Amino acid sequence: MKITMIGTGYVGLVTGTCFAEFGHHVTCVDKIEDKISQLKAGKIPIYEPGLDLLVGKNVNEGRLQFTTSLDDAIPEAEAIFIAVGTPSSRRGDGYADLTYIYAAAKEIAHYLQGYTVIIDKSTVPVGTARQVARIIREENPTADFSVASNPEFLREGAAITDFMRPDRVVIGVESEKSERVLREVYKPLFLRDTPIVSTTIETAELTKYAANAFLAVKISFINEIASVCEAVGADVSDLAKGIGMDGRIGNKFLHPGPGYGGSCFPKDTLALMRIVQEYGESVRIVEAAVEVNAAQKARMVKKIRDMLGGSESGKTIAVLGLTFKPETDDMREAPATTILPALLEKGARIKAHDPKGMEEAKHYLPEGIEYMENSYEACEGADAVVLMTEWNQYRALDLDRLKVIMKEPVFIDLRNVYDPATMQEIGFRYMGIGRK
Numbered sequence: 001m002k003i004t005m006i007g008t009g010y011v012g013l014v015t016g017t018c019f020a021e022f023g024h025h026v027t028c029v030d031k032i033e034d035k036i037s038q039l040k041a042g043k044i045p046i047y048e049p050g051l052d053l054l055v056g057k058n059v060n061e062g063r064l065q066f067t068t069s070l071d072d073a074i075p076e077a078e079a080i081f082i083a084v085g086t087p088s089s090r091r092g093d094g095y096a097d098l099t100y101i102y103a104a105a106k107e108i109a110h111y112l113q114g115y116t117v118i119i120d121k122s123t124v125p126v127g128t129a130r131q132v133a134r135i136i137r138e139e140n141p142t143a144d145f146s147v148a149s150n151p152e153f154l155r156e157g158a159a160i161t162d163f164m165r166p167d168r169v170v171i172g173v174e175s176e177k178s179e180r181v182l183r184e185v186y187k188p189l190f191l192r193d194t195p196i197v198s199t200t201i202e203t204a205e206l207t208k209y210a211a212n213a214f215l216a217v218k219i220s221f222i223n224e225i226a227s228v229c230e231a232v233g234a235d236v237s238d239l240a241k242g243i244g245m246d247g248r249i250g251n252k253f254l255h256p257g258p259g260y261g262g263s264c265f266p267k268d269t270l271a272l273m274r275i276v277q278e279y280g281e282s283v284r285i286v287e288a289a290v291e292v293n294a295a296q297k298a299r300m301v302k303k304i305r306d307m308l309g310g311s312e313s314g315k316t317i318a319v320l321g322l323t324f325k326p327e328t329d330d331m332r333e334a335p336a337t338t339i340l341p342a343l344l345e346k347g348a349r350i351k352a353h354d355p356k357g358m359e360e361a362k363h364y365l366p367e368g369i370e371y372m373e374n375s376y377e378a379c380e381g382a383d384a385v386v387l388m389t390e391w392n393q394y395r396a397l398d399l400d401r402l403k404v405i406m407k408e409p410v411f412i413d414l415r416n417v418y419d420p421a422t423m424q425e426i427g428f429r430y431m432g433i434g435r436k
């Protein structure tokens, strides 16, 4: 099958490459010439484990190509996926900015030939697919097409596995004809018994927001319970096991931390709040989760301050991990972008390390942060170390060495990676989240 992917950002590139791996012929289109020439030269603009090999393989086998020209990509395509960015709007009101989606629809319209299904892959407000249809019809009244919605549920850092072995595929369609096309696109997954939820376009659009909002609620719930654990002297790790083994609750997404970040949860929770307002409805549980998340980051600043004896002024803090989670170089909405400026403002010296995210971090963090070659350099002479992101390489630190090189053996573990009793035995003053 011939597929065109508009947008070679995170979602577009991973999805397009995986479709090629399914055996389809995929053309990925992007306006940014530099990006396309990089991709043509085999350079992947993002860090996602396994993606470079998969792109290389599919390009070599002739199923994946990159272009800036819609003329090359659209006429033959049976399915066109729109995977352009939908950032929070510049108005700062939480609405998703749909400029790129609508611009893509407008451009596609002129090149359509034969029956084509145009599918929103980007996370878009309810009603967007219908708007895309309207725009295309206005631009090209004779075009033979259907619109559809097919939200993605990929986690950064695990996107290829998530794509190849999803829990489910959700498709929102308006006709049997378009459903057949989408079933054909995902045929290799059906052969592996992946469940498919085929529904209306509006339901599919809302499903994405509901999924992300639910996960954000779950994380904010455990973060608040962690604070309760600290107050009453309970242990959140055991508690999470205790509730997570109940199949109705489930054990995933019950890890407390410095607050969720990334490109999806912060943006999609706000967008959902705005969407429902337009319909005179509210999602108060989601609003609470957003508030709890902001409070969680502030609480982390206080935790660090308390461990430094009440003031961070003049203290050196080593920070291990800057990205919003491991296995990505993505700094969008990373808790570090809120926590570190607060510490810096109050006079702390910050020596940071991240395995993949330091270049990105420089665009998101204020000047004055020192970026170090490795974790030990960051910790040298520090008054405290803060484990911010649980990269594997921070899970087995040489703690005896750390204790010797640090000025003070103070360990603040915002991801509960280490065991409190062991840390105390080694001689650290240790503080995790939700554990005494």
Ligand code: UDX
Pocket (backbone or CB within 6 Å): 152, 153, 154, 155, 156, 157, 212, 215, 219, 252, 253, 254, 255, 256, 257, 258, 259, 260, 261, 262, 263, 264, 265, 324, 325
């Ligand atoms: C998420 C969704 O998982 C994915 O389905 C959707 O398509 C996009 O958004 P992603 O943003 O890549 O994916 O990351 P995810 O692994 O879900 O983590 C998001 C944030 O939540 C991270 O900051 C992570 O550290 C935090 N988190 C996650 C916790 O604090 N505790 C947890 O138990 C799980």
